[in-house]
Amino acid sequence: MSTEFEGRAHDRTESNERLRELHARAVRLSTEVVARIDADRLSAETPCAEWDLRALLAHMATQDRGFAGAARGVDDPGAWEARPAADPIADYLAAADEVVAAFAEPGVFERTVLLPEVSSERRLPAVTAIRFHLVDSVVHAWDVARSIGETVDPDRELALMALDIAAAVPDGSFRLEPGAAFAPVLAAADSGSTMDRVLRLLGRAPEWTPSRP
Secondary structure, eight states: OOHHHHHHHHHHHHHHHHHHHHHHHHHHHHHHHHTTOOGGGTTOBOSSTTOBHHHHHHHHHHHHHHHHHHHTTOOOGGGGSOOOOSSHHHHHHHHHHHHHHHHTSTTGGGOEEOOTTTOSSOOEEHHHHHHHHHHHHHHHHHHHHHHTTOOOOOOHHHHHHHHHHHHTSOOSGGGGSTTOSSOOOOTTTTSSOHHHHHHHHTTOOTTOOOSOO
16 A cells, blocks of 8 residues: 555544534534523524424434435435424424434444435445534524524634535525425625625525514
């Protein structure tokens, strides 16, 4: 094995470990705000117009379990189906622990995974999947925070990673289709704070607030 190859492999390992750490921080950003939700606020509106807070938490838990299964090499479309939970707050927190643990498993970045919401046939590198889930976690943390009258402020390194991922998400009319992961890019997506730019790139208005207390 050449010294050059060993160097590239070492750099790749370091990069993946850093990505894994940033992903855990992104999920923790969401769990910290979800843990502050009062149960009587579950009917609150969210920046996701079609979902109240209860529905948003169900979606987030479903995503976490879907990504966790994919990271473990399980190709189960049923894992991506929302399921009702008596306590959606506790259910989300449990799902968040599950997805962090799944991406922490040895050898995870050697796998390819199936993400039905991206493609039902094309497999993707697990490193791509963890990036998708990282930015999803950051944005949904903001969704939840705004829904309960708060905000989130990712640390600079995490915000920059989220921006890098968000900037690579294709824009187009398909974002207007039912079930699209993100709305179209908003104007001024290259201005404001790093988090503001992430939000606008993914179709969120940073100034959004609930229409009722």
